[in-house]
Amino acid sequence: MHKLQSFSVAKLATDFLRLSMRLKSSGGRPSAPLGSRILTNPDDIFKHNMWDHVQWTEKDEENARQKAEENSSEQHPLKEQGKFDTEACQYWDKFYEVHQDKFFKDRRWLFLEFPELLPSGAEDPDSNMCQDHQQATIPLHSASSTDTETRHNQHIDLHNRNTNTFHFQEFCQEAAQETNEAATQTSTFPGHHASFRILEVGCGVGNSVFPIVNKIKETDSFLYCCDFSPRAIQLVKDHPDYDDSVCHAFVHDICEEMASFPFPAQSLDVILAVFVLSSIHPERMQGVVNRLSAYLKHGGIFLFRDYGRYDFSQLRFKKGRCLSENFYTRGDGTCVYFFTKEVHDLFSKAGLEEIQNLEDKRLQVNRGKKVVMRRVWMQSKYRKSYPHASS
Numbered sequence: 001m002h003k004l005q006s007f008s009v010a011k012l013a014t015d016f017l018r019l020s021m022r023l024k025s026s027g028g029r030p031s032a033p034l035g036s037r038i039l040t041n042p043d044d045i046f047k048h049n050m051w052d053h054v055q056w057t058e059k060d061e062e063n064a065r066q067k068a069e070e071n072s073s074e075q076h077p078l079k080e081q082g083k084f085d086t087e088a089c090q091y092w093d094k095f096y097e098v099h100q101d102k103f104f105k106d107r108r109w110l111f112l113e114f115p116e117l118l119p120s121g122a123e124d125p126d127s128n129m130c131q132d133h134q135q136a137t138i139p140l141h142s143a144s145s146t147d148t149e150t151r152h153n154q155h156i157d158l159h160n161r162n163t164n165t166f167h168f169q170e171f172c173q174e175a176a177q178e179t180n181e182a183a184t185q186t187s188t189f190p191g192h193h194a195s196f197r198i199l200e201v202g203c204g205v206g207n208s209v210f211p212i213v214n215k216i217k218e219t220d221s222f223l224y225c226c227d228f229s230p231r232a233i234q235l236v237k238d239h240p241d242y243d244d245s246v247c248h249a250f251v252h253d254i255c256e257e258m259a260s261f262p263f264p265a266q267s268l269d270v271i272l273a274v275f276v277l278s279s280i281h282p283e284r285m286q287g288v289v290n291r292l293s294a295y296l297k298h299g300g301i302f303l304f305r306d307y308g309r310y311d312f313s314q315l316r317f318k319k320g321r322c323l324s325e326n327f328y329t330r331g332d333g334t335c336v337y338f339f340t341k342e343v344h345d346l347f348s349k350a351g352l353e354e355i356q357n358l359e360d361k362r363l364q365v366n367r368g369k370k371v372v373m374r375r376v377w378m379q380s381k382y383r384k385s386y387p388h389a390s391s
Contacts, residue, residue, distance in 0.1 A: 039363065046370065051363040054374070064310035064374075071315070072322035076329060084329050085281075091333040107208050107274065113379060116270055116301045117212060119196040119219050189263050190248035191222030197268050199224045201254050201292065202276030206236040213247050224263065226252035254288050255280060261295060268295045271302045277346075278306045278337045282327055285337075285346060293350040296384040302352055308359055308376030309340045339378045352382035 035052030039045060056064075111117060191197055196219065203209050203225035212223050223246060227233055236242060236249040253259055254276075271292055277285055293302065307313065309326060313336070321328045326338045344357050360377040 035362070045363070045372065046365060046367045049365050049367065051365070054361045054363050056361060056374075060374070061310075064315060067315040068310060068326070071317045071319055072325070072328075074319040075322045075324070076320055081323055081329075084323075084333055084335055087333060108211055110208060110211055110274075111215065113305070114272070114303045114381075116303060116381065117198060117272065118215060119221055119269075190244075191224065191263065194220055194222035196221040197224065197263070198222070198270045198272065199226070199263075199268050199292075199295065200272040200274075201226055201252075202273065202279070203227050203232070203236065203249070204229075205232050206239055206242075206249075208272065208274055209236060209247065209249070210239060210241045213241055213243060217243070217246055221246065223247045224261075224268075225249050226254070228253040254292065255284050257287065257291070263295070265294050266297050269297055269300050271296060271300070273303070274305045275307070277304070278339065279335055280337070281335070282324065282337055286349060289346055289350045293347075293352060293384060296352075298384055298386045300384045301355070302347060302380075302382045302384075304343065304347070304378070304380040304382070306378055307336060307338050308361075308378045309338045310374075311338055311376040312364070312373040314338045338376075341378070343378050343380050347380065347382040350382075351384070353385050355381040355383055357381075 035050070037048060037050065037052045039051040039054070045051070196216075198212065198216075198221065200208055200212070200223065204227055206225070209223065209225045216223065225236065225247065226249070227236075228251065230251050233249050233251050242249070248262065250262055252261065273292075277288065280288060289302075296302065314326070314328070317328050321330070323329055323335065327335065328337075329335045341357055341359065344354060348354065357380045358378070360375075360379050362375045362377075364373040364375045365371070366373070
């Protein structure tokens with residue numbers, strides 16, 4: 001018994017030291033978080049593709065508010081909204097069937113903004129590089145293709161299910177259940193040997209997965225990644241950089257309350273959600289964050305990046321695409337929500353402590369077409385605190 005207590009104390013101390021070092025490394029990031037390219041001369045606007053830390057005037061804010069108010073004044077018919085949930089998996093599988101893994105760029109910026117993805121002591125060889133802005137370029141020709149990076153796990157309350165939809169959803173759920181049950185019924189689980197474990201939810205075809213995998217190969221780390229699209233997960237597994245010694249990809253619907261994960265509770269050091277929560281119906285978000293947070297270790301970090309209120313993509317929507325306040329559907333059936341610093345409530349209600357909660361305003365420039373787009377993203381980091389010691 002004494003040995004077990006000594007082990008637990010030693011492990012807690014080790015985890016705490018690792019967390020402290022990771023937080024210290026976060027403080028060692030570039031002096032200007034979220035980028036350092038500042039536009040000081042308006043004549044220089046077309047010299048770069050992106051400008052950081054853009055200040056909005058009161059007029060800019062008012063113009064954006066009016067556009068959002070106008071495009072949300074006519075909402076999508078309520079009786080038709082159910083299909084955005086019942087047919088979500090088909091929409092996504094069709095998308096991946098057409099585009100495969102060619103649509104989005106790999107997120108090389110991850111380690112500049114989220115150094116917590118690397119365990120303490122691991123060096124990022126690219127840490128001194130200037131940040132590359134590799135957000136997906138927004139096509140200007142159709143609202144249906146605007147910012148499709150958020151297309152994950154769209155859910156709206158539903159009542160009517162057609163037969164084909166039901167069977168397809170049943171197939172997705174069975175695939176996830178078989179994979180996860182097989183892992184949890186054994187005495188070990190994928191990645192059980194690792195001292196540092198990461199989960200990415202809504203991984204798509206791996207645009208975050210493979211930058212992470214290639215960085216953690218020489219560390220004692222393991223990455224889990226999930227998506228509710230079987231086709232997306234198969235594309236991840238077929239990628240030449242997929243390595244099941246450091247990564248486990250599996251089908252999982254984070255909105256499904258009873259769906260199991262292939263690892264135990266309180267086993268994760270980091271959870272990454274990048275342009276994922278915005279695709280979920282606002283009424284479901286809190287439950288998703290609550291369930292995911294249960295898998296974080298004490299001291300673990302939840303990393304979040306997503307769309308912000310009055311982003312260019314929100315203001316481009318036409319009337320009739322709005323489902324509810326700041327929640328829209330695109331022409332292809334995918335959905336997107338636009339956040340403000342209300343993000344704090346979402347994570348604090350899940351019992352997490354704020355480390356960072358920033359509004360990231362930038363100018364994205366199409367130099368060829370001489371078009372300027374005001375981008376707004378939210379970026380946050382929340383920590384699961386250690387339990388208070390009993391007196």
